[in-house]
Each structure stands twice: as structure tokens, then as C-alpha cells.
Amino acid sequence: MDLAAFRALEPFCWRAPSAHNTQPWRLRYESGAIHVGWHAAHTLPAADPTGRDLRLSLGAFVETCLIVAADAGLRLEFIASFDEQHRQVGRLRPARHRYPTPFRTTDVWQRRTDRGRFAAGPEQQTLDAVDSVARQAGGGLLAVPYPDRLGALLRAADRRLYADPAVVTELRRWLRLDPTHPSYHADGLNDRCLALSRPAATGLRAALAAYPLLRRLGLPRLLAAADEPLARGGAVLVLVGPADLDRPGQVEFGRVLLRVWLTLHTAGLAAHPLSQLIDVDATRTALGALLDVAPDRLLHVARVGRPTRPAPRSARRLGTV
Template sequence: MNLGDLRALEPDFWRAPSAHNTQPWTLRYRGDRVEIGWDPACALPAADPTGRDLRLGLGAFTETCLIVCADAGLPVGFRPGYDRARRLVGALVAAGEPYATPFTADDVRARRTGRVPYRPGRLDDAVFGAAAEQAEAAGARTLRLPCRRLAGLLYDADRHMFGDPAVTFELRAWLRLSPRDPRYGLDGLTDRALRLGRAEALGLRAVLSPRAYPVLRRAGLPRLLAAASRGLLDHDGDVLVLVGPAGCPPEGEIAMGRVLMRQWLALSRLGHTVHPLSQIIDAPATRAALARMLDVDDPARLLSVVRVGRPAEPPPRSARRVR
């Protein structure tokens, strides 16, 4: 395997999605293989204490690497090797032939998270089927619900999230609310990605500041912030929930991240974008309520919740450290 060929593809590898756009992955070039690992400085210990989203993002990155290599005609495979202590997921290794995938580097470049309004209408069966079949092939399930059924849970989850100082400060550290932020083009969540106008971005920065937040938190800020996103699910659309296999170990979550990436690419190809709403499965109470609603025995099996639809306007492209 010519490792120089892989290095040249890194900007496309980096288009993989990650929670808060932390891009937690690392690549270590080791002679005949490239190890995929993670940087703990890019984990989210407050928002993601179990590491679920970290591993899903690492799986999405792994799948992206394989797709991009295949598109370049490189025979590269993945050898799993999850090792928590060494912060390793596995390695890209030489294979007999390129990874078999219907997706291309262009699909990887075109995909983006869409926090924009969606055109009204439920998902058509063929579109849902394209996402669902990716999960089924990997022993997982995708369930769908009308958006409005989750509106109350989203409100409760947002209140929980903005009421937790550790989670809120961690989020603030990854917000890039002004183009003057030196990390604006590199990582995190920009004002554009969050669709905040200038006044809203300035307001959010002010209320989340270390001085203001503790006071405002007691005065009802979490309720106000949660109310601001209340309308998000108040429309005629769908939410998809990825349900992993029972007792999914950490390496299983990496595999589920690969499924998630294939689902998001399949939807993107069909003109749809997704908007993850992980807060619903981050808060124990809303996660349990969603599991009951879906008749899923173990709430820990809920791995991802996304609003899906045809964007009414093009979602902006997110920043990356490797371009």
C-alpha cells in the first residue's frame, strides 16, 4: 500500500461528520497500515459520557476513508481493532481489491448536515427503504416517527441540556459564533451552520458566557433556549431512529457509525439531508421515553435520532481542519 496515495486523500476523509464537528479522529502511518484512532481532546466527556457519539463519528470516518480510497481505485480494507487504552479503532490495510460500495468521493463531498427548514411531507417509502436497508444489512433497525410526536421530547431534552453547566460549557467551547474566531474555518459549529443571524449569535455568546450563564440559568435560560428550537419538529416530516443490536459493544458502535454514514449518504443522494437531535437520547429521561414510544426493550440501543427531509434551502458547508 502506498501510504503517500492515502495522505493525498485526507481532505476527503475529513468530510466525515462528527458530533460538535470536533473531528476526533487521528491517522497514524505505520509502514504497511494506517491506524485510525482518536484524540481525547476532541471527545465530549460531558455531553457524551459513554463515548457513543465519539464511536459513531469514528465509524463514520472509517467508512468515509474506505469510500474515498475505493473511488480513487485503491485496494484498501479495514482491519477492526478497538483498543480503548491505546485509543485505537483499527487500521486501513492493503486489500485484494477496492472496498465494494455504491458511494463515491463526490457523495462524500456533497453530504452535509441540514439544520435548515425542510419541505413539508413524510418520507416516501423508497427513501425510507434506502436508509433502512443499510441498517438491516448490519443487524440494526431504523424506525420512523412523525416529527410532531417528538416535539415534546425535544423540548425536554433541550431544557435538560442547557440546564447542565458542564454540557453547556463544553458546547460553548466548540461554538464558532463569529467569523473573527480564529478557529472559524477549522472546526466546531459556526453561526452559519446553526443558522444564527448576527444578533442571535451575539446574544447566544453573551448568555452562555461564564459570568452570565450561572445567573441566567437560575432565571430560566434553559427554558428559553429550549423554546427557541421548539418549532423544529412542528411540521409534517419524519424522524429516523437507529436502533442497534442488543448489548452492542464499543466495536459494534464503530460498525453502527459506518451504517450511519452509509444511511446519510444514501439519503443525500436522494436529495435529503439529516439533522441529528442527539440530545433526545443523551438525557436519560427522554431516551427512556423514546424507547417506550418505539417499544424498544433497552434505551441504550437507541444510537441516533435524526430529522430527515428535503432541504428548503441549501445547508452550508461545515469547517474542517484538513482541507
């Protein structure tokens, strides 16, 4: 197989989702294979100190590469070889068969995180379908039984994160609240994707700029109370992994996460991750208790539902096809 043919498809692969839209992946073409690694500068040491979301994002990227290659008729397989020290997750190499997947490049291209209003949550049939995707990898997809109880947990998690200057500094680095920002069309979280009106974006920018001064005057509480995602509808789904999932296993679950999101997408649904619920120990423990699952098995949380209008497309560093 001509690996150069894959290079032309990279902009499609770049549509993979990543926490804060840092697009941490890095491809290196060498010795007849494409090595998948990551850039240290595109990780989130404050918001994602364990690297869980980094590894989920890298797995989502690997799965996206395999889908895009298969749809173009290129036979590629992924050989995992996780190496923290050299920041490598494995390599894509020529295979005898095309990667088996029900998904197409158009699904990869069209899928979007949607932080807007949802008309309804997923039907039982879709819940069963995504649960089956996770079960095939030894995990599961659980719907939170009492989503109304999550409001207080979400506010508690947000307050805790907004109270941490390192998390806020890092978030500011990836926020693109003004269209004149030099990386507005390249990466990060922009005002449109965050569903912020112009005044709200300007207000948030000003509040975060004054953060060192306002932190002790209750800014974290104010910021946490400013958004109520659960009021915008949908169900809350939790991706659960097997007990004692190791780091390479988390990369594998990133692949599962992408398959879950594409299954939702092809059913006309979208996901809005709420990772803060499992980023903070106390809310993670409370969520685990609500689901009767050991807290360290919770890998990802998202509000899921049927969008009322198309969400804006997020930026990518490799954007032109």
C-alpha cells in the same frame, strides 16, 4: 499499494461528520498500515459521557476513508481492533480488492447536515432503502410514528442539557458564533451551520457568557424554547442497533450511519441529528416506549427531509485539497 497516495486524499476523508464537529480522528502511518485512533482533546466528556457519539463519528470516518480510497482506485480494507486504553479503533491496510460501495467521493464532499427547513420527508422507497442498509448490520431504521409528540420531549431534553454547567461549558468551547473566532474555519459549530441570524448568534453568545448568573433565573428553559426544529418539517428517523451492542459494535454502526446518510443524500435528502433525545435518560426511555424498542438500542435520532435550499458547508481542520 502506496500508502502515501492515500495521504493526498485525507482532506476528502475529513468531510466525515462528527458530533460538535470536533473531528476526533487521528491517522498514524506505520508498518505498512494506517492506524485509526482518536485524540482525547477532541472528545465530549460532558455531552457524550458514554462515548457513543465518539464511536459513531469514528466509524463514520472509517467508512468515509474506504469510500474515498475506493473511488480513487486504491485497494484498502479496515481491520477493526478497538482499544480504549490506546484510543485506537483499528487500521486501514492494503487489500486484494477495492472496497465495494455504491458511493463516490463527490457524495462525501457534497453531503451536509442540514438544520434548515425541509419541504417533505422521505418517500417510502427511501425509508425502505435506509432500513435495508441498517438491517444488513443487524439493526434497523424506524420512523417515529407520532413526531408531534416529540416537541415536548425535545424541550425536556434541551432543558436538561442546558441546566448542566459542564455540558454548556463544553458546548461553548465548540461554538463558533463569530466569524473572527480563530477556529471559525477549522472545526466546531458555526452560526451559519446552526442557521442562526447575526442577532440570534450575538444573543446566544451573550446569554451563554452570562450563563453562571442566568442559569438559576430560567436560562435553560429559555434556550430550550428558543428552537423548534420539528416545525421546520421532515420525518424523524431513529437508527436502532442490535441488543447489547458493544463499543467496537458502535464503531461499526458509525459506518452504517454514514451509509444511511449517503443513501439519503443521493436521494436528494438531508439529515439533522437530534441526539439530545437519546442523551437524556428520561427522553430516551420515552422515545423507546414510543417505538416499542429497548432504550439502550437507540443509537441515533435525526430529522430527515428534502432541503428547500443548500445548507452551508461546515468547517474542517484539513480543508484544502
